[in-house]
Amino acid sequence: MKKSLILVLIVIFLAVIGAGGWWLMADHKAENNGTQGMGSWFKSKPPQASFIEIKDLVITLQAEENRPRYLLLDIVLVVRGEEQSTQAQAFEPAVRSATVALLNNQPFDEVRSRTLPALHDQLLKRYQDEAKQLGFQTLPFDDIMISKMVFQ
Template identity: 30%
Template structure:
């Protein structure tokens, strides 16, 4: 009888230790995974743009030739929208006037990649890649960017 009681007490202690460790682990990892998300949301708050005053300018569809691992031609169709300040008519006109430049940058950026690597990218990653390329080329040309964001309206692969 004593052995049964002692065994039950030992099992209870082990259960408490294991359960407590598991609860601590879940809590620790849940809080560590939420921390970067909170930081991202705070940095996004700093970059907020009033979309009520923004204008969305669609670029014509851009066809990009990609090569797959077998060196076959594959195609990607992407439609880009640049977001400009609706209160500044000069900047919005400049976006429209520079459409060929922006399309050229998109083609140059994406066509240098393989089909497989582009297919692995999420639309948000393509957006970030194109926006970084646009900003880099515009800065290299000593121009002020007339847009403040880029959106991907459509992506089609063949």
């Protein structure tokens, strides 16, 4: 009798633990606050980032010594998903044009002294302005990276 009571209590305990685990992992919504259970943690994640390289942007800079100065710049567009990748590739000429328009004929020393985060922010702002002029609601990419900066 004592063994069967212990066995029944163990089965009930395991059933309660199992039901509690199911409740935590289930994708249910609470009536008042609309939160989801832990099951939502395991849903599919957004597509991983992929990259589109824009290479060999050659920009003429102003030089004090009357000799030509150039900047060779490579930029990478960070995209997520196939649709955004297609849109970003179509937007590539606008990126090239906006980059040249922003940096062309700026003083060599001024461009050379900029930090990468400052240049990143200036380029991103310029791309956003260009996208608005072309009728895009948002940029067709998530971010940019500067992968090469060579001064001559």
